[in-house]
Amino acid sequence: MATIGGPRISSADFSRLSHRDITLSSGKQLKRNLIIKRKAISTEHTTPTTASFKRVVEKKSRAEEAERVEVEESVSEECEGNEKNLKDYFDETRDMIRSDGGPPRWFSPLESRSHTPDSPLLVYLPGIDGVGLGLIRQHQRLGRIFNVWCLHIPVKDRTSFTGLVTLIETTVRTENKHSPNRPIYIVGESLGACLALAVAARNPDIDLVLILANPATSFSKSLLQTTIPLLELMPGEITLSLSSMLSLMTGDPLKMVVHNVIKGLSRQPTLEKISKDIPAMSSHISVLADILPKETLLWKLELIKSAAAYANARLQAVEAPTLILCSGKDQFLPSQEEGQRLRRTLPKCQTRRFNDNGHFFFLEDGVDLVTIIKGASFYRRGKSLDYVSDFMPPTTIEFNKLYEGSRWLSVVTSPVMLTTLEDGKIVRGLSGIPSEGPVLFVGYHMLLGLDVIPMIPHFLIERNILLRGIAHPMLFYKSREGKLPDLDQYDTVRLMGAVPVSAINFFKLMSSKSHVLLYPGGMREAVHRKGEEYKLFWPEESEFVRMAARFGAKIIPFGTIGEDDLAQVVFDYNDLMKIPYYKSQIKELTDEAVKARTHAKGEVANQPVHVPICLPKVPGRFYYYFGKPIETQGRKQELKDRKKAHELYIEVKSEVEKCLAYLKEKRVNDPYRSIVPRLIYQATHGFTSEVPTFEL
Template identity: 45%
Template sequence: MHTGLLQVVDELIKYEHALSPKRPIFVIGDSLGGCLAISVAARNPKTDLVLILINPATSFMKTPLQTILPLLELMPSNLSVAHPHLLRYLIGEPLRMAMVSIQNDLSLQEALQKLWDSLNCKLNLTSQSGDILQMDNVVWKLKLLKSGAAYANSCLHAVQAEVLLLASGNENLPPTGEADRLFKTLKNCKVRYFRNRGHSLLMEYDFNLLTVIKGVNLYRRGRKQDVVIDFLPPTLSEFKKTSGEDLKPLHQLLSRVMLSTLETGKIVRGLAGVPDKGPILFVGYHQLLALEKTSIVEGFLEEKKVAIRILGNPLLFSEHFGTLRQEFSLFDYFSVYGAVPISPINMYKLFQGNEFVVLYPGGVREVLHRKVLLKYKISYCAYQLSSEYTSSTSYVNCAG
């Protein structure tokens, strides 16, 4: 590892910690940057660090580049680099980079034209880069990767920081992927696999790093995460992605109908009968497998412009449940949209923040539509509790 580069990052970490000693420092490292992040964390075990490692180059010793490095060192230093594999490794995939420029609001013809123009530009850039880059530059970078990977691997045991490991590309995925080894080695590590993505994950046209951080409940403002206070409402791009892409088939299947009751007792279509401000508690009854939750959240975002907070089973947020899936999935979107583990403390905090809260009595047994004892008694108690925080009562029906 280049000692000068490591020292620069180390001094920056110490400076940021001195400015805000009670706030975490997020360190994001891609490829060689991942090795650098691991090395810095090992040197600062008492600093509150959160590492985001994206395909770290800790497996460099196992790659073909390590094998051909001695051969590259024998070549003339002024020789231009034209090997496609080397170019893709150094500057990324041209097609994936070209897709970044495509906007969702374009027509099919406009999108194809935009993709064609951008791809031609990227291919020309790749060709020109092969003529500009010389062999001595490539050898220098490969040696830097080799030393960085060796240094990072030697200090994995000393990393005390919280780690989120994002893996994509065939060389990083199970069963023989590097991400699996790091996940088992690092003490406090979460992992998410992106099987249909390329190696340059941050350059993917529709990849959002903040969404992933929120989905794994890693965003926090203090020493410990508070799932109520640390919540960041979903962005417009996140809402469009879930409502228009990932969850569109589910929403079409449910065909939701939102109904509410006005103060006059009249039932109207939409959420006009729901107050604009909280705190409000909604007590519901699960449809099969609780599939209607996503439609309720989307309905409130569309009409009320508010993120409704769902009190969910703590099992959905447990570390053991997360390690079983390890894919960024629908369960992670629960956290993105503000779901929290159900508990009296979390419920009171949500009410103090004037939030819209959804409670489903019965838990897993009700989700699967098995017999639930005391269901109506629980619903009545939840309603009595909500009356202490709001003088108005509204009912929302979601029919599939």
């Protein structure tokens, strides 16, 4: 691990020392990271407030045998087989606490060294263990987008809570002065969350972003508080059994052992893995005892007690945007209850619930902090979030997890996707879609927006094209607490690149040559009423034409049908408004929702927020038809004229209607429109085979 010590080294300086950029002949950027040798750095001991380091922590890895390693960005975004686990945590902890003296200090993990010069600083504040390795399973991925610093509190250190706050505050202020236009992220768990809240309360003028896992602000409600007098009476050291230790470290007893068996620490038979893995975990109990001997444990519990009181007294002063991660099986603290309390108290707070996880959240299998941050739209490099320049496309692993969750709709509806080639020929598949942007897809929005669920994955799988949807702002932020769904329900939408509807976001997407997905009918089409299937509800103004022409974008009109083969609207808006209960609920939801079209009039003006009551049908099939691209290149001046722009707008709308009419006519001749013949076909030809459709 690299340390930050001696004379003060800023995050930018440390980046320059850690690696240098090289450019290949292909133009691809690589990071060449110099390995820091295993030797101590001789420095003078200083007070905790200097945030300095005294030595380089030894690290046992193959990388030490090489003079340097090359890490190629965007070629292999994740190395799942190289991720660290709980065993690595104990191994590296043993190294860190060996001959461990001096005051609290910062270190930067070697695995986090691949960040870019514009990466914001992320400081990690540990929980009760104090080691600073709580993010060990996250270091590699975090290091791609952050400059990661971790706080290490030595076992025998007795720095007070206010002393720790001063240390962190000094570091934060120094780094903010060095990079005033860049946010500073503070990730804190348990005790570290209280430290983060205290620093944020004392520094409202600094651009901080807080990510807090199982905050210890609920310590007064914890059983831990009642153990303090009992621990004081217990003689000698405290010994933990294997089962109790694993129960504390994970959400479920033996969860980590089972995970290691399944994922494979080796390729030996399962019984042999179990027989070796359990004793290996048992051997680390002594490390836990070294981290938290009786005197240190008592000190930490008293520290948490004072930290919780300090932070709770200053919550009203916290203005930083905050993301709270709450575990459902936290044996130490009532974390989910506390998350809800903090969300109601803090002005810019969101929560994410993880029902199957325990107190040491970041050490558990399946937890990916980068994905959580991306899904919550919490990652930014500047003073404000830029949904285009700050966006990071989903990695292969992220996409696969998301796709598995929604794949059922593709299986049930067997989507048929048709495109139009340049010569006007209609073909099955997406070969008619231009590879280079900007491209603007303009179409009809199916009932409840179901059309996008199979559509976006198909584009990514077949053509490696990510459609950036322009969506309703209520999927991104809430004006106040109420009956609208929590924002975590839309994390997938944001992770896949959707942006809130606005002229500036549309402009940025076009200027970045993206493939943009636009539904002019918006919510009015998505929650249409009975008998309005496949009817367009577009605004009168040609709101997208001139923007597309400004960047020479290709406009692709398209239609999607099949909602009437999947569900039947039983109670629509008109019906619900006749029922007092639903009428009151619709009014509350509408008043609570962020307005999307403040200047629009007529049918597409800000729509009442409601969900029609539908009756499912025996599943039919989804059909998509993408018409021939309409060129706007070279028509920028022509389409500045409102009349000409409106003519093109009407042409696009007419093409969408033609696409819908074509699909409605052709699907009648599809022998596999119903799910039964599709299942029979797949049973005889293989369930991964493409089901035929009507003749083109």
